[in-house]
Amino acid sequence: xxxxxxxxxxxxxxxxxxxxxxxxxxxxxxxxxxxxxxxxxxxxxxxxxxxxxxxxxxxxxxxxxxxxxxxxxxxxxxxxxxxxxxxxxxxxxxxxxxxxxxxxxxxxxxxxxxxxxxxxxxxxxxxxxxxxxxxxxxxxxxxxxxxxxxxxxxxxxxxxxxxxxxxxxxxxxxxxxxxxxxxxxxxxxxxxxxxxxxxxxxxxxxxxxxxxxxxxxxxxxxxxxxxxxxxxxxxxxxxxxxxxxxxxxxxxxxxxxxxxxx
Amino acid sequence: xxxxxxxxxxxxxxxxxxxxxxxxxxxxxxxxxxxxxxxxxxxxxxxxxxxxxxxxxxxxxxxxxxxxxxxxxxxxxxxxxxxxxxxxxxxxxxxxxxxxxxxxxxxxxxxxxxxxxxxxxxxxxxxxxxxxxxxxxxxxxxxxxxxxxxxxxxxxxxxxxxxxxxxxxxxxxxxxxxxxxxxxxxxxxxxxxxxxxxxxxxxxxxxxxxxxxxxxxxxxxxxxxxxxxxxxxxxxxxxxxxxxxxxxxxxxxxxxxxxxxxxxxxxxxxxxxxxxxxxxxxxxxxxxxxx
Numbered sequence: 001x002x003x004x005x006x007x008x009x010x011x012x013x014x015x016x017x018x019x020x021x022x023x024x025x026x027x028x029x030x031x032x033x034x035x036x037x038x039x040x041x042x043x044x045x046x047x048x049x050x051x052x053x054x055x056x057x058x059x060x061x062x063x064x065x066x067x068x069x070x071x072x073x074x075x076x077x078x079x080x081x082x083x084x085x086x087x088x089x090x091x092x093x094x095x096x097x098x099x100x101x102x103x104x105x106x107x108x109x110x111x112x113x114x115x116x117x118x119x120x121x122x123x124x125x126x127x128x129x130x131x132x133x134x135x136x137x138x139x140x141x142x143x144x145x146x147x148x149x150x151x152x153x154x155x156x157x158x159x160x161x162x163x164x165x166x167x168x169x170x171x172x173x174x175x176x177x178x179x180x181x182x183x184x185x186x187x188x189x190x191x192x193x194x195x196x197x198x199x200x201x202x203x204x205x206x207x208x209x210x211x212x213x214x215x216x217x218x219x220x221x222x223x224x225x226x227x228x229x230x231x232x233x234x235x236x237x238x239x240x241x242x243x244x245x246x247x248x249x250x251x252x253x254x255x256x257x258x259x260x261x262x
Numbered sequence: 263x264x265x266x267x268x269x270x271x272x273x274x275x276x277x278x279x280x281x282x283x284x285x286x287x288x289x290x291x292x293x294x295x296x297x298x299x300x301x302x303x304x305x306x307x308x309x310x311x312x313x314x315x316x317x318x319x320x321x322x323x324x325x326x327x328x329x330x331x332x333x334x335x336x337x338x339x340x341x342x343x344x345x346x347x348x349x350x351x352x353x354x355x356x357x358x359x360x361x362x363x364x365x366x367x368x369x370x371x372x373x374x375x376x377x378x379x380x381x382x383x384x385x386x387x388x389x390x391x392x393x394x395x396x397x398x399x400x401x402x403x404x405x406x407x408x409x410x411x412x413x414x415x416x417x418x419x420x421x422x423x424x425x426x427x428x429x430x431x432x433x434x435x436x437x438x439x440x441x442x443x444x445x446x447x448x449x450x451x452x453x454x455x456x457x458x459x460x461x462x463x464x465x466x467x468x469x470x471x472x473x474x475x476x477x478x479x480x481x482x483x484x485x486x487x488x489x490x491x492x493x494x495x496x497x498x499x500x501x502x503x504x505x506x507x508x509x510x511x512x513x514x515x516x517x518x519x520x521x522x523x524x525x526x527x528x529x530x531x532x533x534x535x536x537x538x539x540x541x542x543x544x545x546x547x548x549x550x551x552x553x
Contacts, residue, residue, distance in 0.1 A: 050443060072442035081443070088440040090433050101433050105445035107426050114425050171444065 002061070003028040003207060004175055009058035009068075011048055018044045019055070020231045026175070031201055031208045033222035035215075035242075037251055041231040042211045043085055046177050049209075050082055051075045062175065077105055081173035083164040085180045085211070091153035095163050098152055099138055102170025103131045138166045142196065158189040165196065169204070176200065178210045182217050190217060197221055219243065227251070264397045269514040275404035277510020278411035282466035283480075283487025284494070284502035285418065286459040291496050292435040293455040294346065296357035297488065302480030303368035304341065304460040305467035308334040310376045312468060313383050313475055323386050327468065331461050338460025342453045373477045385472035407469045414465060415503060422499075431455055482526070486510075489529040493536045495543025504545065508532070 002025035009022045019041045026032050034042050047053040049060055051072040060068040067075055081102075090098050109124040119125050139148060142162050147155055152163055161181060168176055181197065182190045194217055200206050201221075212218050218225065218239065225242040227234040229251040235242055242248055283301060290298040298304075312330040315321040321329075341364055349360060382389075389403040400408075422428040433441040434451045442448045466487075467480055487502075490509045494501025509529045517525035536544065 052439060052442075071447075072439070073445045073447050076443050076445035084440070088437050090436040090440065092436055093432070097429075101429065101441075101444050101446075104426070104430060104433075109426060111425055111427065115420075167440075167444070 002026060003063065004209075005059075005061040006045075006049075007059040007061065009045070009048060009055055009060065011044065011053055011055040018231050019048065022058070022228070022231075022233055024226050024233075024236060026207055026209065028207055029201065029205055030223040031197065031210060031221050033210045033212060033218045033225045033239075034228060035212065035218060035225060035248075036228035036234075039230075040228040040251075042228060043179055044231075045228075046082060046179055046209075046211065049075070049080065049177065076171060079172075079174040080177065081168035081171040081175075082177035083161070083168050083179055083181060085183060087157070087160045087164055089152045089160055089164060089167070092151065094149050094151055095139070095144055095147045095155075095166075096135060096149065098163055099135045099166045099170050100131065102167040103134065105171060107131065135170060138169050141169075141199075142166050143192075158185050161185065161189075161193070162196075169200070169206075173206060175207045175209065178208060178212075180211055180213065182212060182214045190214065193217075194221055215243075265518065266515075268398050269518045270511055271398055271400055272404070273511030273514035274507060275400060275408050275510075276514070277490075277507040278404075278407045279466045279470055279483050280486040280490050280510055281411055281503045281506035282414065282462055283483045284491040284506040285415070285487075285499060286463040286466075287484075287488055287491045288494075288496060288499055288502040289455055289459040289462070291491070293431070293452045294342070294357065296346075296354060296361060297496075298459070299358065299361045299484075300341065300364040300368065301459070301463050301487070302484030303365045303372070304338055305334065305463035306372055306477065306480045307337060307368050308460075308464040309383070309467040309471050309475065309479075310372050313381070313471065314376070316384050330468065331464055334460045334464035335457040338457035339453045341460075342456035346456075347449065347453075369477055376477075378477050380474060380476045382473060383468075383471035383475050387472075389472045403469065403472055410465060410469060414462060415499075418462075418499065427451070427454065486513075486529050489533050492533050493544060495546030498543070498545040501543060501545025505543075 004026040005024070007023050009019055010017065011019045022045060024032070034045065036042055044053065048055045051067070051070050051074065054069055058068065059066050062078055062080065065078070067078055070078070090101065107127065109127050114124050117124055120129070139145060142165065144159070144162060144166060147159055147163065152160055155163070165178070165181065178197070181193050185193065197208060197210070198221060201208055210218070210222060222239055224237065225239050226236045227242055227245065227248045234247045234251060235245045287298050287301050290296065290301070308330045311333050312326050315326040315329065316323070345364055346357070346360060349356060352360070387402050387406060389401060391402045392399045393402060393405055422432055430441065430446045430451050433444065434446060434448045438448050466483060470479060470483060486509055487506055490506030491502040492505070493508060494503070494505030509532060512532060513525055513528050516528040
């Protein structure tokens with residue numbers, strides 16, 4: 001059984017087949033990219049995996065359990081975290097608090113123990129310290145020290161993307177879904193993001209499912225690629241093969257490209 | 263001068279119960295994005311339960327009041343779970359109508375079960391004793407209301423700042439999708455928010471009840487609390503409190519210096535004024551999303 005597997009996944013909105021029979025498998029520890037033109041169904045696929053949309057048909061197997069139809073919080077609990085294409089942070093909180101919220105699943109202190117048992121050696125105190133340490137590690141890992149106590153709403157776009165990545169890492173996921181991590185970034189920020197994604201794969205051993213339009217990044221970091229168009233898979237394989245596939249070129253460059261050249 | 267201070271003091275005292283109602287409304291507005299017109303009746307039913315426990319069954323205060331608040335918590339949770347959540351893809355207008363419907367149901371139920379005559383609830387301290395501070399008078403009940411309101415605000419502050427559920431609530435209010443993906447059970451959180459709001463409102467109700475118990479008793483505090491919340495910006499808890507105190511004080515000053523007959527109307531004149539000058543409310547914070 002594969003580590004993560006999507007089988008024949010389909011979802012319709014009205015008459016529109018947003019996803020139509022998508023299947024792929026992920027090995028543990030690999031970076032798997034999904035590419036395709038706008039409207040191909042990439043983000044829809046992520047939303048289905050996360051449980052934000054409820055697909056009608058197909059299976060999503062994660063560690064031999066079917067997670068299709070589970071609610072978002074259950075999916076998070078199973079070990080899948082994600083970032084968004086358009087940043088979805090808690091704007092009125094600072095960076096620390098945002099990342100701390102990623103630890104929500106691991107916090108055990110209830111109202112009573114939190115309210116009445118104080119001090120460093122109490123259960124609540126120890127737990128708080130442990131979580132804060134973990135968050136500091138993530139802040140160090142992503143170089144977010146300067147932003148730690150600032151409200152995230154006012155921070156630069158690239159930094160917000162980093163914070164979102166940090167928040168997802170705080171969940172200690174086994175599978176990380178990245179929805180266009182490089183969108184809207186400048187060259188330098190992109191380069192940093194590529195390093196971090198590689199580090200996440202190598203050092204933390206997290207499997208990554210990635211949506212990205214920046215072909216340089218995709219070719220650079222992904223082990224395998226799936227190309228989608230109009231909700232249907234076009235091809236799957238190694239980056240260099242996918243890049244040369246005629247259908248992929250057609251989807252990206254347009255139908256008439258061949259005729260014009262000829 | 264003494265008159266003036268006396269009026270301000272009374273305004274603050276009466277503003278405290280408005281503040282509690284306003285807090286309840288803001289909590290729900292932030293969670294479900296609907297002005298909650300059932301806020302008053304969510305407190306009304308628990309008050310009548312308390313009234314029944316105290317006067318019919320002779321239950322002691324120290325059991326009746328906590329029992330009432332727990333009932334209020336369950337009632338709030340129930341309304342959200344059983345009615346509001348069932349609405350299929352509602353828009354704001356639909357939600358408002360739902361809250362008005364719930365309000366009528368509860369009001370009708372209370373009138374039918376307990377009758378509409380005016381009564382007063384037995385209470386540990388008298389509503390007609392006063393404390394004298396210098397030249398100023400404040401009734402012990404008003405004093406208690408003031409203190410209780412401040413304590414509840416402190417508890418709410420600590421709750422949202424430090425507790426796991428409180429932080430989860432804040433997160434859910436700010437970005438529901440992202441909160442769900444952090445493993446927060448957003449639906450459950452919204453339900454609990456309704457419960458807490460109902461509890462806060464019921465505390466206000468319990469502090470009004472020693473003077474008057476009747477089915478329409480919560481209308482005025484609810485509308486004034488709503489007015490205060492709108493003045494404060496509808497999305498800010500300190501704003502709602504501040505707005506409610508402004509309404510309470512201005513109302514009393516207006517009643518004292520201008521016209522006692524139009525005292526109740528002044529709250530709504532303030533709303534109009536604030537909405538003309540700063541439509542988002544005095545305390546609303548806006549973060550423009552950068553793209």
